[in-house]
């Protein structure tokens with residue numbers, strides 16, 4: 001990365017290039033989770049934010065700020081290692097965990113490096129995306145050897161953010177009138193993972209993106225970002241790209257595809273992307289709350305009726321995951337799998 005000529009694999013099609021534009025300022029809601037606040041108020045604020053934006057920020061979330069800082073320090077130290085050292089934990093088509101610098105979103109290469117690890121090591125996933133192939137394989141974490149602190153910090157962080165995710169999911173489900181623990185069991189043997197994202201400065205921010213426009217396939221995502229900024233959310237009301245302002249010690253939460261399906265379309269998994277800049281590197285840490293591979297996702301029966309029929313057919317999460325991973329390593333000629341492909345046209 002950083003060559004004078006830009007590898008065409010990074011170039012976004014004209015319609016997806018970021019254009020500087022003045023849009024009316026509006027911001028995703030910030031919700032205070034302090035224990036002293038009335039829980040029903042928190043639930044109604046979350047419900048409103050999920051409906052209007054599909055995104056919100058949270059403060060006073062309970063994850064220790066020193067731990068978040070340590071993740072940033074250890075993460076940046078890792079990305080600062082020689083390329084040869086990072087490649088020792090390189091992810092490949094067999095093991096999807098570890099370091100990667102060639103990720104594609106919607107078949108265009110992203111201007112970033114990543115390190116992925118599972119919250120529950122040795123998770124099982126389908127060996128292939130083919131519906132009839134019942135074989136499973138095991139995904140295993142790979143840990144760099146440069147510092148024992150790296151693994152310790154990352155494992156501790158995953159446990160904290162997982163706890164927070166269960167709480168958030170419970171509140172989201174309560175806001176839909178569902179039991180808070182309705183889908184708790186789906187996360188036993190979960191495929192949840194933490195991703196460390198490193199976006200180097202980019203000489204071509206008008207042509208390339210840190211992450212191309214996409215929706216997360218998770219139930220929800222809990223994202224930490226540093227002070228640089230770059231995340232943009234597609235505003236539901238008019239489709240404009242709105243920057244998400246960095247807010248100290250806050251998390252950005254977004255509704256993922258699975259909550260969209262469970263909610264029978266009441267809450268939407270909203271498109272977002274990351275723009276890069278010519279001078280500053282950026283670091284961000286999403287936690288993707290993914291269920292176990294055997295979970296079949298369909299609208300909650302309580303939200304389906306004759307007047308409001310199911311908007312999606314059931315799909316298997318493991319096969320969806322396996323299918324998505326096909327496009328991580330190479331440019332494919334077809335669009336990768338989306339929940340839209342399971343939509344029932346009423």
Ligand SMILES: O=C(O)CCC(=O)C(=O)O
Pocket residue numbers: 195197211216223225230231272273274284285286
């Ligand atoms: O870096 C960010 O702010 C967001 C990254 C993201 O959307 C993703 O990894 O799915």
Ligand SMILES: [Fe+2]
Pocket residue numbers: 214215216272
């Ligand atoms: Fe995302």
